[in-house]
Amino acid sequence: MTDARLRHGRASLALSFFVQGVTFALLVTRIPAIQDRYGISDGLLPVFLAAVPILAGVGSVVTEKVVVRVRPGIVLRWAQPVVLLALLGVGAGNMLWEAALALGVFGLAVGSLDASMNMMGVSLQRAYGRSIMLGFHAAYSLGGIAGASMAWAGAHWDLSLLVSYLPAVVVLLPVAFIGSRWYAEGVSAETGTAETQGKGAASVSFTLLMPLCLVMSFAYIGDSTVSNWSAKYLQDVLGSSEQLSTVPYNVYMVTTLLGRAVGDFGVRRFGAVAVVRSGSVLAAVGFAVVAVAGGAWVGMLGFTLLGLGLCVIVPQTFAAAGRMFPGASDTAIARLNVFNYVGFLVGSPLVGALGDAWSYRGAMLVPMVLVLATLVYAKSFGAEPARYGGGHERPRTVDVG
Secondary structure, eight states: OOHHHHHHHHHHHHHHHHHHHHHHHHHHTTHHHHHHHHTOOTTTHHHHHHHHHHHHHHHHHHHHHHTTTSOHHHHHHHHHHHHHHHHHHHHHOOSHHHHHHHHHHHHHHHHHHHHHHHHHHHHHHHHHTSOOHHHHHHHHHHHHHHHHHHHHHHHHTTOOHHHHHHHHHHHHHHHHHHHGGGOEEEEOTTTOSHHHHHHHGGGOOHHHHHHHHHHHHHHHHHHHHHHHHHHHIIIIISOOOTTGGGHHHHHHHHHHHHHHHHHHHHHHHHOHHHHHHHHHHHHHHHHHHHHHOSSHHHHHHHHHHHHHHHTTHHHHHHHHHHHHOTTSHHHHHHHHHHHHHHHHHHHHHHHHHHHHHTOHHHHTHHHHHHHHGGGGGGGGGOOOOGGGGGGOSOOEEEEOO
């Protein structure tokens, strides 16, 4: 395939990451409105919220089996419209069972989508011979900012969920589907076809993969702490106004975008190990600043540092799995992706329980320690095999369009 085809494949995949960022932000930022629309009790809400990542984990495991016969690009092409339509279903229903059905479909489809997107990202990075994964996740962060802004507008104008979601789905669904025509996947000498990858699946050692799984969980525990508790922490612990308490998450998203936008250059210059170590230390410092902050503005400084630190870890964890198992990277990434949802499930309840039983300042020290534990496993992010380094090998791609 030509270099132009490779560039088109990279752009179309970045578009899919952006669309997914918009979609996910539209869902999670309107949870109170979803609860009100369907009359979901406070006791039942955690069940609904937990069901989505659990089903997403199931979707990721199923995708591992499917890509043995069907290329990840095909899975992504059909999973993304399903996710968008499920979001629309959440906004269109009235009955509790309709919410359960729509969220269930959303969870299963988003697990397949997350796994297949990152499979393709790792594959294209291999074809490029240099770090590009952070750029894809930067597109996701940009989509998250756009989605959160759209959700804010919907809440500000008191729009119904359906009215809030419909314009986004009407625009993004055809854009994503048309963009999928240009999907391309890098193919190395080891991976070859999807069938070859299936035969290599047995070579994925869970013992070797486990350090990356733990790092993925730690990173998402940190991320879910910010997304679920930053507003409450600023208002209840640091005494900010309600309006100011909404700022930290937006700042966190912006710094995540900025960090990912330049992160690939850091990986190329200093290597993945150094970048992950630096990110872990910076994120830990951010949690420490939040824990000891005497006022809202110092707390926001801590959340800013958190965004700059955490943003590099997840993309590099996927990339490291691809390097670790070059002959079975799809299998490794699908299994690793499950721990994305493990961290999401553990993070918010953990901080809430510690905050109620102890203090929210003390609770912030727990994700700090977990993020620092990434330093123990930093060697797992080691250099790529020489045959993929420096771009000396001519990349090959598979057109899935």
